[in-house]
Amino acid sequence: MNVARILYGSSSNSPVPDQDADVVWFSGCTIKCPECINRRFWEPRRGAKMSVDQVVQKVLMGRSAWVSLTGGEPSEQPELVEFLKLIRAKKRKVLINTGLEYEEFISLGLLEYVDALKYGPYMAELRGGFGSLNQRMIIRAGDVFAELPYRDMKELIISNSTITETGYGTNFQ
Numbered sequence: 422m423n424v425a426r427i428l429y430g431s432s433s434n435s436p437v438p439d440q441d442a443d444v445v446w447f448s449g450c451t452i453k454c455p456e457c458i459n460r461r462f463w464e465p466r467r468g469a470k471m472s473v474d475q476v477v478q479k480v481l482m483g484r485s486a487w488v489s490l491t492g493g494e495p496s497e498q499p500e501l502v503e504f505l506k507l508i509r510a511k512k513r514k515v516l517i518n519t520g521l522e523y524e525e526f527i528s529l530g531l532l533e534y535v536d537a538l539k540y541g542p543y544m545a546e547l548r549g550g551f552g553s554l555n556q557r558m559i560i561r562a563g564d565v566f567a568e569l570p571y572r573d574m575k576e577l578i579i580s581n582s583t584i585t586e587t588g589y590g591t592n593f594q
């Protein structure tokens with residue numbers, strides 16, 4: 422897997438306000454939305470090459486209820502299903518942030534492995550909401566998914582002398 426970054430204990434990257442998420446930024450994205458704010462994660466080699474077990478180990482160093490997968494495009498990681506199975510076996514809930522449309526994501530057969538999904542390409546002219554207003558976030562509620570409302574999700578995380586600005590709608594560049 423190509424891992425560009427891991428961040429622990431983020432509230433703004435969680436789908437629900439009262440539970441944090443540990444965040445994995447994968448590198449590699451062929452969707453290439455115009456005006457993408459994460460262009461530095463388009464190139465797969467930008468990230469460290471790690472085995473599935475290595476990524477799982479790193480993620481489990483966090484203690485958050487959620488694991489948020491972003492990028493880059495998480496669905497382009499060939500070993501994603503194996504990773505999702507291992508993470509969910511450890512009782513972590515998974516949010517995938519994908520630039521694919523809902524139908525495109527469904528066709529990959531990945532929905533059964535996620536607890537929440539943010540989907541849709543980033544469209545700068547519709548900036549707002551989870552990034553842009555065409556994007557949606559859904560969360561598992563039993564056998565079905567319910568849509569989540571937009572909320573203010575920006576934060577600063579300070580650790581080891583590093584300040585990280587993160588959250589949906591934030592310009593990282």
Ligand code: SF4
Pocket residue numbers: 450451452453454455457458459460462492493494519520521542543
């Ligand atoms: S899917 Fe995400 S990383 Fe890829 S181009 Fe779109 S916004 Fe950027």
